[in-house]
Amino acid sequence: MRFLLIIIFFSCASLLFSQTEKTYFQQQVNYNIVVKLDDKNHELTAFEKITYTNNSPKPLTSLYFHLWPNAYKKYNSALGKQQLEDHNTKLYFAPDSILGFIDGLEFKVGDEKLQIEYAPYDEDICIVYLLDPLKSGESVEITTPFHVKIPKGIFSRMGHLGESYQITQWYPKPAVYDKDGWHQMPYLDQGEFYSEFGTFDVFITLPKNYVVGATGDLVNGEKELDWLTAIAEKTATIDSFDYKDMSFPASSDTTKTLHYHQENVHDFAWFADKRYHVLKGEIELPHSKRKVTSWTMFTNNEAYLWKNSIEYINDATYYYSLWNGDYPYNQVTALDGALSAGGGMEYPNITVIGESGDAFGLETVIMHEVGHNWFYGILGSNERDHGWMDEGINSMNENRYIETKYPTRKFVGNDSIAQKNIFKWLDISQYSHKTQYELGYLVNARRNLDQPIEETSAAYTPLNYGGIVYAKTAIVFDYLMAYLGEELYDKCMQRYFNEWKFKHPQPEDLRKIFEEETGKELSWFFSGLIKTTNKIDYKIAGSKKDTSNTENILLKIINKGEINGPFSISGVKDGKIITTQWYEPIGNKTFVPFKKGDFDNYRIDAELNIPEIKRKNNTLKTSGLFKTTEPIRLQWLGSLENPDKTQLFYTPIAGWNMNDKGMLGLAFYNSTFPSKKFEYVLAPMYAFDSENINGYASFFY
Ligand SMILES: [Zn+2]
Incomplete structure (x- = not known):
């Protein structure tokens, strides 16, 4: 007895200990940055003051800082090495004149200089040693001047092309310190961000005729807002844009200083271009009915596509708010960035969009990047360690947006003749939009070359980074929503949003909410589908009479896959789904009851919600020989x-x-x-x- 009691005491003590050890806390970092753009030499001269509050239970003697402009300093930065692995030699062969870096640093507390030390291999990380330990609950004000040589905008996400500026990851920034310790990390292409929340006050000085898009609200910016609104009114009247005219107007001799303020964000980005056309709109949020101002900014290059960009940004803000929780900021901006050759990139309040080629492509990228305001911006998960929590869940919302707004849209749209012909040639034009995510997953999963959804970004092959982090996550969350129903799924996501906004949620926090809210044990999802490459394959193997209820037939289901999850069966007549029923996990095999009706066949996952690895064994014909053989035209991706x-x-x-x-x-x-x-x-x-x-x-x- 006594022995037992001692064990109980010790296990309770260790439980208590581990809980206090891992209690959630979050550091606060407030920034005040004064920066001047030199558009002749493509440089920034700046002074930064940060107020760092230690909310951790331990005192801190030093802070890790990211100095990410140094990713562009030389060929063998962590960025350079990753690019080389991916056969991208731009940075490797770049002459010094087009590289970028940050220098001129002198960290101080008051008048006293702080010692700093660069990370051994990565000059884009340094340790700043404090004069005195920063006790739990205390704050310290650290200042430093800095100078950035802006790289040519051909390497990654920061740079300039001529006098078009994309100023991102540009200032000294403390790494995240959380319950697991420091998360210092070099800047990379494949692998995104993790940053502390705080308040930003940024004062940007530049020639007067630059149009600037940035994180945050303008303070005392009535004059600037009037100017932007006037450009927007003019843009709205232009019928055709001269796409060949991409020349830069001369810079004004006089400068202006713009003050941006934003609370509850974890980054600050800004973009400046004298050629921008501007459009302005407004969204009424679905829950609070609060109004948010929307802006889009673009050059002549694809202006004909951007004419409807306010619709895209407004719809994205509306639907993401409706499903996940209202947008908490005052403005949302999307702009046309000359730097990226296609695609886009997200920052708080503001997203940059590359060349799109067609209107649907532009809408998809704008809505995806705007969506990152929720999955990255507001819900600040660690993107480097759990890329699926931002890219994957965001891709699920992307597909949901397209299915909601364009319910009849197929895999191939009417966007270009070339697209249509290729998909006709491949015999896939009949498939739904979601098929592209499914194929992204299947291309490697079918050959067992896939990797789990829960994996660090840098560990993925390039094909799996897209096919797993984005595509598989999108379809498994879609599966979860189909199983739970939209109402319950939205309730879970909205609780996740409310409890974790402006914080750093972990995978287990999301799981806890889904399990509590649904009352279901979801290890098949959060352990099976997220953490393993286990495949799903349900087979319908036969039927027999239900002697206990003559209204039903009993269908024999065999779980041939490695995931014990829920599944649906439909009664299908003339190719149409008549009725669908969901079943809880069954283990290896069982008979399940299905209400009889006038059907041609019974089919597992007829609505294509489950990422099945093999669909040929999903159908049971109600009559005829070879009941489980499926007609060719119904075979999934048969051709x-x-x-x-x-x-x-x-x-x-x-x-x-x-x-x-x-x-x-x-x-x-x-x-x-x-x-x-x-x-x-x-x-x-x-x-x-x-x-x-x-x-x-x-x-x-
Ligand atoms: Zn994304």
């Missing part, structure tokens, strides 16, 4: 599974990269090699309208 004469298999995939490229491509893979080790994937990404081959190859040895 894709037929090799052509040359043994070259083809699978269209949706191509993504770190900039969220939405281009569709073809992944060619040769599966006749004897060993997977020699298998290769070559995915030439083809931008249909610009006719650019933007391919990459990944070799597995």
Whole structure:
């Protein structure tokens, strides 16, 4: 007895200990930055004052800072190395004149200088040693001047092209310190961000005729807002834009200083271009009815597509608010960035969009990037460690937006003749929009070359970064929503939003809310589908009479896959779904009751909600021989599974990269090699309208 009591005491004590050890806390970092743009030499001169509050239970003797402009300093930065691995040699061969860096740092507390030390291999991280330990609950004010040479905008997310400026990850910024310790990290392409929340006051001085888009609200900015509104009124009257005119007007001799203020954000980005046209709109939020101002800014280049951009940004803000919780800020901006060749990138309040080629592409990228205000901006998960929590859940919302706004849209739209012809040739034009996410997953999952959803960003092959983090996460959350029903799913996501907004949620926090709110045990989802590459495959194997209830038939279901999850069965007549019933997980096999009716067949997942690896065993005909054989036309992607004469298999995939490229491509893979080790994937990404081959190859040895 006594022995037992001691054990109980010790286990309680260790439980208490581990709980206090891992109690949630969050540091607060407030910024005051005064910055001046020199658009002759492409430089920033700035002074930063940060107020850092230590809310952790422990005193801190030093702080990690990110100095990310140094990612562009030399060929062998962490960014340079990652790009080289992906066969991108731009940084490797770049002359010094177009590289970028941050220097002129002198960290101080009061008048006293602080010692700093650069991380051994990454000059874009440093440790700043404090004069005295910063006790729990106390704040310290740290100042430093800094100077940034802006790199040419051809390497990654920061830079300038001529006098068009994309100023991102540009200032000294403390890394996150949370219950797991410091999260210092070098800047990378494949792998995004994790930052502390705080308040930003940024004062930008630049020639007067620059149009600026930035995080935050203008303070005492009536004059600037009047000027932008006047440009917007003028833009609205322009019928045709001269897309060939991309020249820069001369910069004004006089300058202006713009003060932006924003609370509850974890980054500050700004963009400046003298050529921008402007459009202005307003959204009434669905829950609070509060009004939010929307802005779009764009050059002549694709102005004809941007004419309707206010509709896209407003609809995105509305639907994300409706499903997840109201947008908490006053303004939302999307702008046309000259830097990225396609795709887009998100920052708090503001997103930058690359060349789109067609209106649907532009709408998709704007809505996706605006959506990151929720999944990255407001819900500040660690994107480097759990990329699915931002990119994946955001991609799920992206698909939901398109299915909601364009319910009849197919895999291929009416966007271009070239697109239509390719999809006709591949015999896939009949599939739904969501198919592209499913294919993104299946292209590697079918060959067991996939990786789990829960994995660090840098550990993914480029194909899996798109196919798993974005695509598989999107379809598994869609599966979860189909199973729970939209109302319950939205209730979970809204509780997640309310409890974790302006914080750093972890995967277990999301799981806890879903399990509490639904009253269901969801390990098949959060452990099985998120943490493993286990596949789903349900088979309908036969039927028998239900002697206990003559209104039902009993259907024999075998779980041939490795996930014990819920599934649906539909009664189908003339190719139409008549009725659908969901079933809880069954283990290995069982008979399930289904209400009899006038059906041609019973089919598992007829609504295509479940990411099944094999759909050929999903159907049971109600009469005739060979009851479980499915007609060819109903086979899922049947034509894709037929090799052509040359043994070259083809699978269209949706191509993504770190900039969220939405281009569709073809992944060619040769599966006749004897060993997977020699298998290769070559995915030439083809931008249909610009006719650019933007391919990459990944070799597995
Ligand atoms: Zn994204």
